[in-house]
Amino acid sequence: MLATHEYANDLLLFALIVDCGSFSKAAETAGVTSSVVSKRIGRLEKSLGARLLYRTTRSLTLTESGQALYLQAKDISAKVQDALYAVSEKSEEITGTIRMSVPTISGELLLSESVAEFCARHPGLKVEMRLENRFVDLVEEGVDLAIRTGTLPNSSLIARPILDSHWVIVCSPGYLERHSEPDSAAALLNHNCLTYTYQESGTDNWLMKQPDSGEIYELQVKGNLSANNARAIRKAVIGGHGIAMVPRCMVYEDLQEGKLTEILAGHCGKILGVYAVYPYTRNLPLKTRLLIEHIISSYQNISHYF
Structure with missing residues (x-):
């Protein structure tokens, strides 16, 4: 059996693999090699006695056990991130500019006020928010974060589900x-x-x-x-x-x-799924991470609207 800390680390890695959609992207994000990722997931599957992922050269598919474990792993990951953010927010000043693209409906209904509240908490931060329904090219147009509604195409972007x-x-x-x-x-x-x-x-x-x-x-x-x-x-x-x-x-x-x-x-x-989408990066800026968490919380507060 794995030690408790090993379980926790492997669960976080498992959630990262699912979110990234591949072992290689998860490895790059975690700062380890793909072989290390494969070894740790194999170790986790052996310890649990259950297959978690079906892996091909092009895609990853969760097994039924993998889907159940992913939900728990995401909950653990969120709690870890919340703890880290709570410390980081106190120790690091949030400054600079975030460029956002959001759907017109969500922008008018929720996001304009939510983002304004976030800026009020961080006076050194400026958010440039564009209300538009087209799927902008984040990298090409220099957009740091997008809220998108719909089926997302496979890409190098990272998408965090918010709600349906x-x-x-x-x-x-x-x-x-x-x-x-x-x-x-x-x-x-x-x-x-x-x-x-x-x-x-x-x-x-x-x-x-x-x-x-x-x-x-x-x-x-x-x-x-x-x-x-x-x-x-x-x-x-x-x-x-x-x-x-x-x-x-x-x-x-x-x-x-x-x-x-x-x-x-x-x-x-x-x-249609609603997602927070951002360009793939090994170290997402703290200001963007905090804004995403704030936006997710704002959506969840009025989830009955959806």
């Missing part, structure tokens, strides 16, 4: 006074569906879910208005001009206040 953003199908009470409420996904084809053009699955292809089986499929809807700004779609829907599929976080308060009504609950299959 669930989407909902909504309309106004006034719309339902003039039109029958859809009782099935197919019934949407008889309605004016207002579409948000900034979505991976395409403008008119709504990701739907079979409530009984959970199967995800695409439904080709139609409508007389599309826009690349979700707030514009929200306003048109509140005005009673149609039905839309939008991020729940954006209309959470409208649903609570009765301005909008969710329809076909359980049929919407669109869920």
Whole structure:
């Protein structure tokens, strides 16, 4: 059996491997060789008596045991980082500039205030925040940190999961006074569906879910208005001009206040991950690490919106 400190170190290394997506990147980040990484993970698997990873030349896949252990390892890693950050924050002055790119919805809903609070705690720091929906090239454009929503392509970037953003199908009470409420996904084809053009699955292809089986499929809807700004779609829907599929976080308060009504609950299959993304680096600057932790905490505080 491994000693307690060896278990802890190997668990942290295991979490790092999963986050980096490869043994070589994890080795570079940890400042050791790939052979050392392989040896330590092999040692951990032998001690636990369980296979944790399936490794090919191109990818890593977690086993069921590996997935369960990863969640625990991440929790340990987070606690270690919190302890280190607590000490570092007191001993090192946070100065300089952080350049950020964030989605417009999260920027308006949460991040503008959250980042301003962080800057207030660190008067020597300046954050330049760009609200935009395109996936910027962080390295090419000199961006230190991005908050991204969606499926991330394989790249040299490091992505820290924050939470999942669930989407909902909504309309106004006034719309339902003039039109029958859809009782099935197919019934949407008889309605004016207002579409948000900034979505991976395409403008008119709504990701739907079979409530009984959970199967995800695409439904080709139609409508007389599309826009690349979700707030514009929200306003048109509140005005009673149609039905839309939008991020729940954006209309959470409208649903609570009765301005909008969710329809076909359980049929919407669109869920997008929200990530903190930054260029791969062996030593992430303290100011960026602290800002990421602050942002994650801010998201978690209003996770019910999502």
